[in-house]
Amino acid sequence: MGLDATVYCNCFQTKRMNVLPPKDWVIEVLNDGSLNCDNPFFIPWLDDEMCNHKYGVACEHYLGNITLISNLRNQVNKYQENIPIIWNEIIYSGTHCGSHMNVSRISDLHKEVIFLQKLSFQEQDKERMDNFLQQLLELIEASNKYNHPISF
Numbered sequence: 586m587g588l589d590a591t592v593y594c595n596c597f598q599t600k601r602m603n604v605l606p607p608k609d610w611v612i613e614v615l616n617d618g619s620l621n622c623d624n625p626f627f628i629p630w631l632d633d634e635m636c637n638h639k640y641g642v643a644c645e646h647y648l649g650n651i652t653l654i655s656n657l658r659n660q661v662n663k664y665q666e667n668i669p670i671i672w673n674e675i676i677y678s679g680t681h682c683g684s685h686m687n688v689s690r691i692s693d694l695h696k697e698v699i700f701l702q703k704l705s706f707q708e709q710d711k712e713r714m715d716n717f718l719q720q721l722l723e724l725i726e727a728s729n730k731y732n733h734p735i736s737f
């Protein structure tokens with residue numbers, strides 16, 4: 586159990602597919618950018634035929650378990666006001682899921698990551714923080730590239 590973040594690719598919407606789905610499949614694009622279809626052959630198709638992204642996942646990171654997220658919270662506690670998105674919507678708990686951050690907010694999230702990158706953290710915390718920020722940057726990059734939210 587912990588905090589996962591995912592950005593789905595948009596190969597379906599942009600029709601950059603390796604194998605087109607059968608015409609009678611009703612494929613729905615959900616709010617988080619993922620795809621849904623009732624056909625039993627949909628998942629195998631999504632897994633390795635649709636495009637080069639396994640299951641249509643462009644970027645996925647395990648941000649950490651409850652302990653790690655709580656440690657990150659302690660590190661940035663005094664900067665809460667500078668990082669409202671990270672503080673209130675990402676590390677507010679170590680287990681939230683089912684939410685997603687819309688594309689319109691990603692540039693503000695990016696500014697918060699850059700703010701934290703400029704701070705200096707204690708030696709023992711630095712590696713964890715660097716890793717967390719690097720993961721966020723990769724998610725942000727994927728979100729920009731595929732025009733999909735980051736979902737948790």
Ligand SMILES: [Zn+2]
Nearest residue numbers: 594596636638
């Ligand atoms: Zn793809």
